[in-house]
Amino acid sequence: MADVQEIEQMLAEALSAVESAATPQEIDDIRIRHLSRKGYITSILKSLKDLPVEKRKKIGAAANKARSALESSIKAAQERLASVKGISTLDPTLPGIASPVGALHPITTVMNRLCESFERMGFAIARGPDVETDYYNFEALNFPPDHPARDMQDTFYIEGEKVLRTHTTPVQARVLEKMKPPMKIIMPGKCYRNETISARAHCIFHQVDGFLVDEGVTMADLKGALYAFCKDFFGEDVRLKFRTSFFPFTEPSAEMDISCFLCKGKGCPLCKHYGWLEILGCGMIDPNVLALAGHDPEKYTGYAFGIGVERIAMLKYGITDIRLFYENDVRFIRQFRS
Numbered sequence: 001m002a003d004v005q006e007i008e009q010m011l012a013e014a015l016s017a018v019e020s021a022a023t024p025q026e027i028d029d030i031r032i033r034h035l036s037r038k039g040y041i042t043s044i045l046k047s048l049k050d051l052p053v054e055k056r057k058k059i060g061a062a063a064n065k066a067r068s069a070l071e072s073s074i075k076a077a078q079e080r081l082a083s084v085k086g087i088s089t090l091d092p093t094l095p096g097i098a099s100p101v102g103a104l105h106p107i108t109t110v111m112n113r114l115c116e117s118f119e120r121m122g123f124a125i126a127r128g129p130d131v132e133t134d135y136y137n138f139e140a141l142n143f144p145p146d147h148p149a150r151d152m153q154d155t156f157y158i159e160g161e162k163v164l165r166t167h168t169t170p171v172q173a174r175v176l177e178k179m180k181p182p183m184k185i186i187m188p189g190k191c192y193r194n195e196t197i198s199a200r201a202h203c204i205f206h207q208v209d210g211f212l213v214d215e216g217v218t219m220a221d222l223k224g225a226l227y228a229f230c231k232d233f234f235g236e237d238v239r240l241k242f243r244t245s246f247f248p249f250t251e252p253s254a255e256m257d258i259s260c261f262l263c264k265g266k267g268c269p270l271c272k273h274y275g276w277l278e279i280l281g282c283g284m285i286d287p288n289v290l291a292l293a294g295h296d297p298e299k300y301t302g303y304a305f306g307i308g309v310e311r312i313a314m315l316k317y318g319i320t321d322i323r324l325f326y327e328n329d330v331r332f333i334r335q336f337r338s
């Protein structure tokens, strides 16, 4: 017959087994072993009647205590497993939940691509302030005060000599002042003009300007660099056409067209059946601009170009309304996710 010590030892072992049980089945096995009709504790309680009074009291008390301790421990363990079961209904065969993925704005994508293309040719990136002084925005770029060319750019004046830059070319004036030739720089950024907002024009737009200054730089170098860029950006079979133009900071100045990349020059709605697309403005840096920055225009020459990022993005993606870029309609932006 079991004694008190044995009952206590059995209880300790059973409680620890319940504690570490991981499944309802394991708990039920312990319950059957000790508390069922033929279980260990039940058998002891059944045999109490055969014991002498003194022993019956001690064994009976120990067995009853063991039964209630084990019963409450089993109940707690069953509840614990039931609550775990609720949150661990893991089914690894279910399809996953996709996280929403963001996308770069098409302007950012095109600007990055333009910069990468020139960086591969050895151009370094320079940036300047959006709020510019009249000097860097105009005067240092050969727009003297009262020069009619200032009317070409409808300017937002802030106060005094401060303006919102109308192009990214002022960064060229700043770099020219600080560095010595050779210089090979591109300047991406935002520009602002007081334009009536329409499908073709906006008061905010982006440019990537670039320039090179060294000894003996000619228009042939400009054409070579732009041809290499266009082949990289628009495809190997692109053709270029230069038309004379005017910018105060370049002399001579040109506008460059490329053969329409959609119809290859045959004529289509994108190129308005012209076969060519206007892409950028460029020219040889005006000697006055070099002299104003302290470089000898007899010794150094340079070229400069400016690319409208919106223009390229509209052509590339077939977008017909520039306002779509700034409305931040998620349905529009989502189309450029890739």
Ligand SMILES: [Zn+2]
Residues within 6 Å of the ligand: 260, 261, 262, 263, 264, 265, 266, 267, 268, 269, 270, 271, 272, 273, 275, 276
């Ligand atoms: Zn075309």
